[in-house]
Amino acid sequence: xxPIVKTIKHKVVSAFHLADEVMRSKAVETIEYEAGExxxxxxxxxxxxxxxxxxxxxxxxxxxLPDLENELExxxxxxxxxxxxxxxxxxxxxxx
Amino acid sequence: xxxxxxxxxxxGGVGKSTTSAVxxxxxxxxxxxxxxxxxxxxxxxxxxxxQDFGEKPQQISNHLVVKEVNVDYWIEKYLKxxxxxxxxxxxxxxxxxxxxxxxxxxxxxxxxxxxxLLAFENIxxxxxxxxxxxFDMAPTALTLRFFSLPFISLIWLEELLKLRDQIYxxxxxxxxxxxxxxxxxxxxxxxxxxxxxxxxxxxxxHSISDATKINLVMNTDRLSFSEAFRIKKKLKDIGIKIxxxxxxxxxxxxxxxxxxxxxxxQKITLFPRSSKSLLGYRAINEYIDENNEIFVY
Numbered sequence: 400x401x402p403i404v405k406t407i408k409h410k411v412v413s414a415f416h417l418a419d420e421v422m423r424s425k426a427v428e429t430i431e432y433e434a435g436e437x438x439x440x441x442x443x444x445x446x447x448x449x450x451x452x453x454x455x456x457x458x459x460x461x462x463x464l465p466d467l468e469n470e471l472e473x474x475x476x477x478x479x480x481x482x483x484x485x486x487x488x489x490x491x492x493x494x495x
Numbered sequence: 496x497x498x499x500x501x502x503x504x505x506x507g508g509v510g511k512s513t514t515s516a517v518x519x520x521x522x523x524x525x526x527x528x529x530x531x532x533x534x535x536x537x538x539x540x541x542x543x544x545x546q547d548f549g550e551k552p553q554q555i556s557n558h559l560v561v562k563e564v565n566v567d568y569w570i571e572k573y574l575k576x577x578x579x580x581x582x583x584x585x586x587x588x589x590x591x592x593x594x595x596x597x598x599x600x601x602x603x604x605x606x607x608x609x610x611x612l613l614a615f616e617n618i619x620x621x622x623x624x625x626x627x628x629x630f631d632m633a634p635t636a637l638t639l640r641f642f643s644l645p646f647i648s649l650i651w652l653e654e655l656l657k658l659r660d661q662i663y664x665x666x667x668x669x670x671x672x673x674x675x676x677x678x679x680x681x682x683x684x685x686x687x688x689x690x691x692x693x694x695x696x697x698x699x700x701h702s703i704s705d706a707t708k709i710n711l712v713m714n715t716d717r718l719s720f721s722e723a724f725r726i727k728k729k730l731k732d733i734g735i736k737i738x739x740x741x742x743x744x745x746x747x748x749x750x751x752x753x754x755x756x757x758x759x760x761q762k763i764t765l766f767p768r769s770s771k772s773l774l775g776y777r778a779i780n781e782y783i784d785e786n787n788e789i790f791v792y
Contacts, residue, residue: 427669434665441658441684448603455651456644457603461577462691463655465584466683 439477442470497706498530498625503741505712506722507634510743512539513773514712514766515631520779521790523559527626532618533563534611534641535633545775555776564618569610574600608640612698615641619701635722639729645699646733652692659685708738711761715742715751724757737761744768764789 445463447454454460480486503515512533519531530552533540540561541548552562578597600606615630622628632638663682670679701707709730713723727737740758742750745765754763766789769782783790 423673427672430665431669434662434669437658437662437665441655441662444655444658455655456605456609456648457600458573458605458609459648459651459655459691461581461600463684463687465580466687468584470684 435473438470438473442474499627500707501629502632502709503712504632504638506719509712509714509719511712512543512631514741514743515629516543517779519559519629521783523556526558529559530622530625530628531561533631536566538563564614566607566610569613570606608644611641612644635726642702642735643733645695648695652688656688659688702735710739710741711737712741712743714744741766
């Protein structure tokens with residue numbers, strides 16, 4: 400194959416892959432947000448003892464704590480947007 | 496074969512320690528291999544046998560060993576292990592100030608019954624070769640919390656697992672759309688929840704198994720009756736049934752009507768009041784010789 404055709408083909412394929420990746424990411428944005436919210440609820444439920452809400456017996460919290468690193472991070476991120484939950488939701492739904 | 500588990504429960508001061516010690520000595524005299532365990536943080540077995548006991552079981556006779564569960568030891572052991580695991584994960588723990596939480600965790604509500612549960616789990620695994628393990632329990636409140644703990648833990652764990660399943664299902668969809676057929680990483684939290692559920696189901700099954708006998712000890716006074724009735728109701732609520740009722744320090748050979756009516760499905764045994772104090776192995780043996788009819792089944 401002529402090198403220039405090869406290069407064009409390669410660029411078209413990469414562009415297609417990039418577009419595919421973007422579209423796939425776009426398609427799961429809402430569900431990702433939902434999963435993040437559920438992770439946050441899970442962390443709040445398990446770690447309720449630290450923030451004063453009804454929580455499981457302390458041994459359950461302590462048993463799960465070592466595996467909750469990701470949930471802790473999500474919970475801390477959510478704290479920063481907690482004062483504007485509607486704004487957070489509108490940005491996910493692409494409402495300006 | 497797994498050992499039979501016998502629990503002696505009841506109001507404080509009714510004679511759980513004495514009746515459990517007498518039963519343990521009697522069964523050991525009949526060549527049954529017995530472990531008598533005091534689960535009451537205010538231990539009495541040392542006073543009854545006039546000998547010091549601790550976590551390490553002490554041989555009393557050929558077939559009888561006695562140990563006292565040290566709740567503080569189990570709390571400390573649990574906290575140390577938890578701290579170690581958490582420090583391994585959160586090596587940057589100073590950022591979360593976790594160390595400060597550990598200092599106050601020892602005062603957390605529920606830790607005492609959890610320590611008892613850990614000790615119980617350890618005992619049933621360590622002494623599988625015994626014929627019978629007799630547990631001399633703490634007074635009502637702590638005992639009820641001990642029995643309820645696996646049930647309450649399971650309610651929480653099952654709800655958390657449901658939520659975790661929802662999260663996992665969503666992450667699976669995200670992974671399929673984003674990355675095609677690529678497998679989603681195993682959810683560590685879900686796996687941990689399943690292990691915990693399995694453990695607590697095992698512990699719960701012990702308290703409702705046919706090989707577990709709950710003996711409710713009471714005296715003939717009204718307060719003791721009332722508390723015994725409440726214990727029966729509370730245990731029934733969580734599906735634990737009382738196998739037998741022991742009326743300790745009985746002054747007559749007749750079972751009070753109120754007890755007969757309330758506990759018509761249970762075996763009722765009368766332990767007559769002893770004319771002398773039941774302290775020491777010899778005194779217990781003399782009591783058994785004098786009152787051998789107690790143990791006619």
